[in-house]
Amino acid sequence: MKNLFSVVFTLIATTAFSQGVRCGTVFSGKLDELFISHAPVSRSVITIPVVFHIVWRDSSDNIPDARITSQLDVLNTDFRALNDQLKYLSSAKRSLAADMEIEFCLAAVDPQGIPTTGILRYKSEVENIGTQNTPTIPSKAFIKHKNLGGADAWDTQRYLNIWVGKFQDGAILAESKFPWDNLPEEDGIRIDPAYVGVNCNGSPKKQFALGRTLTHEVGHYLGLLHPWSADCATGDYVEDTPPQRCPYYGCMPQVMDDACGSVPLVENFMQFSDDACLALFTHGQKERVYQMLLQYRPLLLNNNISCFKPTFADRLTEDNVRIYPNPTSHCISIDLRLNRESDIKVEIFDTSGKLIWKDVVKVLLLRPIELSFTQSGIYFIRLTGNENTLVRKVVVM
Numbered sequence: 001m002k003n004l005f006s007v008v009f010t011l012i013a014t015t016a017f018s019q020g021v022r023c024g025t026v027f028s029g030k031l032d033e034l035f036i037s038h039a040p041v042s043r044s045v046i047t048i049p050v051v052f053h054i055v056w057r058d059s060s061d062n063i064p065d066a067r068i069t070s071q072l073d074v075l076n077t078d079f080r081a082l083n084d085q086l087k088y089l090s091s092a093k094r095s096l097a098a099d100m101e102i103e104f105c106l107a108a109v110d111p112q113g114i115p116t117t118g119i120l121r122y123k124s125e126v127e128n129i130g131t132q133n134t135p136t137i138p139s140k141a142f143i144k145h146k147n148l149g150g151a152d153a154w155d156t157q158r159y160l161n162i163w164v165g166k167f168q169d170g171a172i173l174a175e176s177k178f179p180w181d182n183l184p185e186e187d188g189i190r191i192d193p194a195y196v197g198v199n200c201n202g203s204p205k206k207q208f209a210l211g212r213t214l215t216h217e218v219g220h221y222l223g224l225l226h227p228w229s230a231d232c233a234t235g236d237y238v239e240d241t242p243p244q245r246c247p248y249y250g251c252m253p254q255v256m257d258d259a260c261g262s263v264p265l266v267e268n269f270m271q272f273s274d275d276a277c278l279a280l281f282t283h284g285q286k287e288r289v290y291q292m293l294l295q296y297r298p299l300l301l302n303n304n305i306s307c308f309k310p311t312f313a314d315r316l317t318e319d320n321v322r323i324y325p326n327p328t329s330h331c332i333s334i335d336l337r338l339n340r341e342s343d344i345k346v347e348i349f350d351t352s353g354k355l356i357w358k359d360v361v362k363v364l365l366l367r368p369i370e371l372s373f374t375q376s377g378i379y380f381i382r383l384t385g386n387e388n389t390l391v392r393k394v395v396v397m
């Protein structure tokens, strides 16, 4: 029983060396002239309003709101350099990590000013709508057009549009447009529903179950490239990302790229490494993104679209603790919305009242606790901290 539970990021690390192609974003830009040298800049935190268009044919692809909010949590912790993985990096690598000073929220008003939840759902009869394109040049993605069975974009200068729709099996997981692509009706990101948010129960590729596919794609949306190039020189045109000749998969922090004579930063979000091993954007990438926002997406820097702000509380209460999914097949996320760093004791009991696992977890803003169960049954999770205690029953099938 000793190893009945473990935090998911260590569990998923065992999938190192498994392979998968994360991303279908293709760079077809103007190379050098896009990326002039950038002076460091300082600015305040910006918030980008997001709308999710969920276009589904099978009800299993009509993913619940909880997956969307867990995705926003992942984006916000990754772009604010608050994620757990940073703790496991060497101090040298950790010093490369930048707080991107970008946050994401669900839009609270639509382009006409009408209140919305920022999560829109559409039934469609088109099979594999996420990967269907017209044969025209440039092609149109079916999922991004109402008359092709999908959903039209909201004003792409003021909203980040994310379309969620089934991808053909074996295809890539997601795809983004770059800021300079200049295709307003297509601008944004499309992604397979299995890779939205934390989905450790249902993701067919467990190494991509922690919501970092969208962190990667939003990087493209904001002007970042993959860091590899055959010449070991150009790469992503960012100075503080080491050169590498090809993508790396799994979790290989010590890998040496012999062709380029360097150690790649495989923990960079723009790599193809497993979700559990991705940890950071660099300061150079932060500068690039800000320049891209100024040049191509200025209305994201200065927009007045209101958004839903998650509420935080001092104490553990029924309202600010979310445990999902429940019932579950093997893993559970505990989402605590506390307004200060807190030490939370997590205890798990079986139905006889016997304590079978416990730990104290430091909880930051929006950081979920992930638990993995290897045995089915009914359990009670007790959370203690910030002058309160909560008990929840969970069913593992």
Ligand SMILES: [Zn+2]
Pocket: 023, 024, 025, 216, 220, 226
């Ligand atoms: Zn990519």
